[in-house]
Amino acid sequence: MNRNSPVAITGIGCLSAAGMSLKENMTFLFSGKRHASPPERFTSSHPLHYPVFEILKDSFPGNNPEYKDILRTCRLGLAAANEALQDAGLVPEGITGLKVGVCIGTTVGSTMTDEEFYRNFRSGLRPDMRMIERFLRSNPASVIAREFAFKGPSQTVVNACSSGTDAIGIGTSWIRSGMCDIVIAGGADELCRVTYNGFISLMITDDSPCRPFDRDRKGLNLGEGAAILILESDRVLRNREKPARAFVLGYGSACDGYHLTAPSPEGKGLRNALTDALLESGKTAGDIAFINAHGTATKDNDRTEAMVLREILPGVPFFSTKGYTGHTLGAAGAIEAAFTVACLESGMIPANAGFSEPDPELGVSPVKDITGISGKVALSDSLAFGGYNAALVLGLERG
Amino acid sequence: MDINEELKKIIVKELFLEDITWNEIDDDAPLFGEGLGLDSLDAVELVVIIQKYFNVEIKDMDEGRIAFQSINSLASFIKERQSS
Amino acid sequence: MNMRIYINGIGVVGGFGSGVKALLTCLEKGAAPLKGHDTGYGPAFLADTAPLDAFVQKRSLRRIDHFSQMAILGAYLALQDAGMHSLNGKGTGLVVCSGYGASHTTFSFLDSIINDGDACASPTLFSNSVQNSAAGHISILLELAGPCLTVSQFEMSVPSALLSACLWLNENRVDQVLFGAVDEYSDVLYYCLQRFFGKNVNGIITPLSTDMQSAIPGEGSAFFLLSNERTDSSKYGSIIDVQTGRLDDKGISSSEGSIFILGADGHKNCDRLYGDFIPPGAEAACYSPIYGSLPIGPAFDLVIAAISMREGKVFASPESVTDQEKYKIVRETSRVTPKSIRCVKLAKEDEFGIITLAYG
Numbered sequence: 001m002n003r004n005s006p007v008a009i010t011g012i013g014c015l016s017a018a019g020m021s022l023k024e025n026m027t028f029l030f031s032g033k034r035h036a037s038p039p040e041r042f043t044s045s046h047p048l049h050y051p052v053f054e055i056l057k058d059s060f061p062g063n064n065p066e067y068k069d070i071l072r073t074c075r076l077g078l079a080a081a082n083e084a085l086q087d088a089g090l091v092p093e094g095i096t097g098l099k100v101g102v103c104i105g106t107t108v109g110s111t112m113t114d115e116e117f118y119r120n121f122r123s124g125l126r127p128d129m130r131m132i133e134r135f136l137r138s139n140p141a142s143v144i145a146r147e148f149a150f151k152g153p154s155q156t157v158v159n160a161c162s163s164g165t166d167a168i169g170i171g172t173s174w175i176r177s178g179m180c181d182i183v184i185a186g187g188a189d190e191l192c193r194v195t196y197n198g199f200i201s202l203m204i205t206d207d208s209p210c211r212p213f214d215r216d217r218k219g220l221n222l223g224e225g226a227a228i229l230i231l232e233s234d235r236v237l238r239n240r241e242k243p244a245r246a247f248v249l250g251y252g253s254a255c256d257g258y259h260l261t262a263p264s265p266e267g268k269g270l271r272n273a274l275t276d277a278l279l280e281s282g283k284t285a286g287d288i289a290f291i292n293a294h295g296t297a298t299k300d301n302d303r304t305e306a307m308v309l310r311e312i313l314p315g316v317p318f319f320s321t322k323g324y325t326g327h328t329l330g331a332a333g334a335i336e337a338a339f340t341v342a343c344l345e346s347g348m349i350p351a352n353a354g355f356s357e358p359d360p361e362l363g364v365s366p367v368k369d370i371t372g373i374s375g376k377v378a379l380s381d382s383l384a385f386g387g388y389n390a391a392l393v394l395g396l397e398r399g
Numbered sequence: 400m401d402i403n404e405e406l407k408k409i410i411v412k413e414l415f416l417e418d419i420t421w422n423e424i425d426d427d428a429p430l431f432g433e434g435l436g437l438d439s440l441d442a443v444e445l446v447v448i449i450q451k452y453f454n455v456e457i458k459d460m461d462e463g464r465i466a467f468q469s470i471n472s473l474a475s476f477i478k479e480r481q482s483s
Numbered sequence: 484m485n486m487r488i489y490i491n492g493i494g495v496v497g498g499f500g501s502g503v504k505a506l507l508t509c510l511e512k513g514a515a516p517l518k519g520h521d522t523g524y525g526p527a528f529l530a531d532t533a534p535l536d537a538f539v540q541k542r543s544l545r546r547i548d549h550f551s552q553m554a555i556l557g558a559y560l561a562l563q564d565a566g567m568h569s570l571n572g573k574g575t576g577l578v579v580c581s582g583y584g585a586s587h588t589t590f591s592f593l594d595s596i597i598n599d600g601d602a603c604a605s606p607t608l609f610s611n612s613v614q615n616s617a618a619g620h621i622s623i624l625l626e627l628a629g630p631c632l633t634v635s636q637f638e639m640s641v642p643s644a645l646l647s648a649c650l651w652l653n654e655n656r657v658d659q660v661l662f663g664a665v666d667e668y669s670d671v672l673y674y675c676l677q678r679f680f681g682k683n684v685n686g687i688i689t690p691l692s693t694d695m696q697s698a699i700p701g702e703g704s705a706f707f708l709l710s711n712e713r714t715d716s717s718k719y720g721s722i723i724d725v726q727t728g729r730l731d732d733k734g735i736s737s738s739e740g741s742i743f744i745l746g747a748d749g750h751k752n753c754d755r756l757y758g759d760f761i762p763p764g765a766e767a768a769c770y771s772p773i774y775g776s777l778p779i780g781p782a783f784d785l786v787i788a789a790i791s792m793r794e795g796k797v798f799a800s801p802e803s804v805t806d807q808e809k810y811k812i813v814r815e816t817s818r819v820t821p822k823s824i825r826c827v828k829l830a831k832e833d834e835f836g837i838i839t840l841a842y843g
Contacts, residue, residue, distance in 0.1 A: 003654045045601045047456075101728075110614060110635040111589055112671075118593050121671060132675050139637055146832060151729040154834075155643045158584070158614035158635045166632060173650045179484050194593065197601050198609035203443045203460060218459075253630035255622040257572065261610050262439050272573065272628060385610065386619025388631050415545040440546070443606040447595075451603045 003280055006398045007172040008244035010232045011088025013080035013186075014338040016225030016325040017053035020060055021083055025325075025335075026342045029350040030370055034324050036209040036221055042193040048207045050200060053223030053326030054191055071138040073109030076226035076331070077188035081144050084184070084228040089242055092148035098236060101152035101180040103171040104140040104228075105163025105187035106330035110156055113194040140188050152180050158330070161294070162253075162382035163187050164227065165333030165390040169251030171231045181236045187334035188226035195329070196222060202261060204298045210327075212295035212320035212352055213302050213366045215359040220296040223326020227334035229341075246341040249377065249393040250281030256387030262300050267308035269389035274312050274381060281377070281393035285313045288393075289375025290349050292340045294383045295320020295366065296327050297354065301383055306362035317373070319366045323353025333382040333390065340380045340394050348372055402474045405452075413448050414441055426470045434469075442467060449473075455480040488649050488709050490719035490840075491659075492565025494557040495786050497703030497774045498528025502560055506783075507790055509773050510798040511816070524673040526686050528701035528775030532556050538563075539624060546607050547620055550585040554617035554665040555624060557704035561661065562625075565708045565716045572628035576657035579618040579665065580634040580644035582778020586669040588612045617665055629657050638746075638753070638828055640664065641781035642727040642836025649725055652711040663706035664782035673700050683749075688772040690747035691754050691805040691812075698749035701775015705782035707789075720792030723823070724839040730760060730829075735837065737762035740822030742797055742813070744784045745769045746829070746836075748776035756829040761810050768813040772801040781828045781836060788824040788840045795820040 012022050017035060019025035036051035055076070062078030085092060112135050120127035137143070141154040153174070157167045164187025171185030199205050199222060206218040229248075237244060254272035256264035263270070278284065291313060294305055297320070309318055321339055328335055343349050352366035359365075377395040384390075400408075407421035410430075414437065428434035431442065445467060446457045455477050457463045466476035495502065499509045522529070532552040535544065538559040544552060562570065592608040610616065615633040622631055630651065634644035641664050648662045680696040689697045709722070743761060747754040748771035761767060774783045791797055799816045806812055820842050828836040 003656065047602070107614065111584065111612070112586060113589055113593065115593060115596075118590060118671070119597060121674065122594075122597065129675070129678055136637070139635070141636065142639075142832075142834070145729065149729075151731060153643055153646055153727045154636060154639065155647065156635050158633045159631065160613050160615050170632070170647050173647065173654060173656075177484055177650050177653060179646075179650070194596070197596055197604040198592065198606070198612075200601075201443065201447060201604040201606040201609055203446065203606075253632075254573075255577070255619075255627055255629065255631040257622045257626050257628055259438070259623070260440065260616060260619050261606075268628065384615070385613050386615040386631070387622060388615065388619075417545060418542050440607055440610060447603050447605055451599050456602075 004282060005176055006247035006249050007175045008232045008237050009229050009246045010242060010244050011084040011230035012338045012341060013083025014227040014335055015060060015076055015079050016328060016335055017055055017223055018324045020057060022338055022342055029324050032351060034209060034353050039191060044196060046200060050205045050207050051209055051221050052191055053221060055224055069134055069137060070143055071109060071134060072190040073106055073188050074138045074140050074143040076190060077104055077140045077144060078147060080186060080226035080228040081184055084230050088230040095182060096149050098181040099152045100150035100182045101174050102141045102145045102150060102184045103155045103167045105157040105167040106140045106189050107160055108189050108192045108195055109140045110158050115194060144184055159388050160384035160386055161329055162333055162384035162388045162390040163330040165382040165392055166253060168229055168334060168337055168392060169253060169390060172248045172251055175231050175233050181233050183231040184228055185231050186228035187331040189224055189328055189330040191222055191224040209354060210297035210323055211354040212297040212322055213306060213362060214355045215357040217297045217302060219298050221326045223328040225325060225328045225331045225335055227331060227338040229337060247395050247398055249395045250277040251392055252276030253390045258387050261385055263304040263383055267304045269387055270308045270383060271312060273389040273391045277391040277393045283377055283393055287377050288313055288316050288379050289373040290378050291316055291318035292336045292380040293318045293320045294381055295322055303361060306364050310364045317367050317371060319349060319352040336380045337392055340378050344376060344378055344396050403470050406470055406473060409448060409452055424470060428469060430467050430469060453477050486649050486653050486723060488652055488711055488722040489713050489717040490707050490789050491710055491714050491716040492561040492708035493786055493789060494560025494564060494706040496530045496553050496556050498530060498701055499773055501534045501556060503564060506786060524670060525682060526699055527668050529668055530703040548585060548588045548611050550588060550667040551617040551620045553704040554663060555621055557663050557706035558621050558661060561706040561708045570625055572626050574629060574658040575627055576629045576651050576660040577618055577622055577627055577631045578644050578648040578660055578662045580640035582637050582640050582666050584614045584635060585612050585616060586672060587667055590671055638778045638830040639727055639834055639836050641779055642725055642838055645838060646725045646727060648709060649722060652709060659708060659710040662709055663704055664779035665704035666702055666777040666779045668700050668702040687803045688749040689803045689805055690749050690769045690771050691757060691807060692751060693755045696751045698776035701777045705786050718793050719789035720840045720842050723841045727836040729833045730835045734760040735762060737765055742821045742824050743767035744788055744824060744826045746780050746784055746827060748780050753830055758809055760829060763809050765810040766813060767810050768800045769804045772803050781826055784826040785838055788826055791824060792840060792842055797821060
């Protein structure tokens, strides 16, 4: 199996607070606007209100009444999958004869945290079991496979904040090995009260809109969304004479082995992940047009990440898009991979929303304005709790 | 029970310090790094513990860093906040 | 897809005790069903992590919950079984899977919110409830530096995650993979089981019964040290195929010289599926009455398959496994090394997982 062979991306779907399709998202990113506000769909008794990036629109494919029996995370994933399949020119009924796998990253989407159920359980009341039934029906990868009658492997990746990046990386292995002809790969996560309280308790959230890589950054804002990339084998692609939108050229994954919630101060794992992704892609730092950074706006993440990017990819422009979408956890890596492809296609990268003052400790700053780029290869990276690090090298061409 | 003793007992219990008893904790010893050897996750847990047991809020880790230097500094911080 | 992945060490923890020897003792005793420990809801197969003291200082375990401790113990036992004290950090991948994750800690986190309000949510409990915490702890303790993956796929967690582990080896992403599965007991899950299906009044699991629900919760972990090259420790056979997805009408093909281990564990709606898909006349064993009903059951089946290969024996199924008309349940332990053992797990909506272990 050749780890170095590029894997075609033939369709992309994306939803976030910045837009209900990839096109809408990109328009928003280049508008320089951002909408962060306290959560509307749930309340919290915290004295401070921490802004989130919430999808307030009720109507999106997958959020119609017939899907009420699955969790919101799955409905977001379905919406992105629908857009991606359409973008790829694939009709699900037309590909059921192929080996189609589904690999989706998530965090909230696989946790049994129904608060109402648990409160009733604790009080000795007889809780409504439909909430549990809904949870048992809501494994994100299984939901997509079931919806479109795909028969290949299903895998829900729960690598915390790098899940989306890892799901795409795993999907490329499935294609390269010949195990799958097509992989629906990406991530999905919904905003949820339990996660909101959890991140606030870690004191890494900002009570104003987040400021990735800024000197005065105080922490992250949570967001929700989903993105799906259709990965396709060369054999299938040749048969249907459809050009690929882009290619996954390389994937790297490595752990810090340092701490459950803080990244290794030397960025050990991130270094390894970036190096491995570049090696697999056959590209060097000089080939990389830009980096879509993880940039959560926490003190620790941005410090570690900036240090490593500065050393491994010196002079390469970078930016975080979390100022537009919030930190979408399991969906983040996939949403950012989608943005990376779209930026390569348009030859432009957005400003790093929320950044104004350089941090002397970082030694580098992200792009402050919309910037033209001419290269055809870019990199997207993610860092996660547990000390996980992952990176994708994406390119418009095969070589 | 004086506040230092109370703090030590709470810390041993809530941070699962099974290999030490509360009366072995020195009032002036550093809580983080050397001394008790707590880390950044313990620090944010301590913020919640102080809120829960003493109803005192620590707004950010700049405040926390000063308060958490030792049992004595934490006790002073709490007493000061509770009286204001 | 061609693969040959060697199993070089196994660590296993469950209601039967800890270590391969404890599980082998149960198999050799004639596989008598284990008596469950008593919890507030009834018997369950609970795991004891006290043996972890031999590997890790208590201080290092202080914030680590039972779920992660079972995983850590499984990992250390696998290393010990392979005759290793440490791993090549960069060249080792870590893949962990779980059906329900650290559910007890997740509910404890909710307790902290419900008891004392949103502002008193416990960050330690939150961090440990994150799905990849067990793998995170293992990577820290074993000083790993390679790729890490945690998978959550209910009953298909084991075949799905193992597939990715094997592909990593096949593509030489890493030299070895520490692959493991872990699930824990929780009162909430037991409550849900009883709300859906009622209480198990007999106190034993009777798998493959089409009309009786008999699942009894189990917990534990099973870890494997895998490589794509044979080593001196490769005594458990090799994995030559992993399949998972949705079954088509053709069902599961028969294979000469192959024995099935069925992942039926007393959930009648799933147990009855085996009758539809196992080929007529096949030889099949089922061992869930030894370790309990839990989504990662296939990992224990793989351990038993591996022990069979090592010992050159096929072990009798526990007596409580229901006889089948269409295929034959293994009732006697025999000194036969099967050509291959196929561990099959079936779940709702035609989901399936098959792990094939071959001799050599």
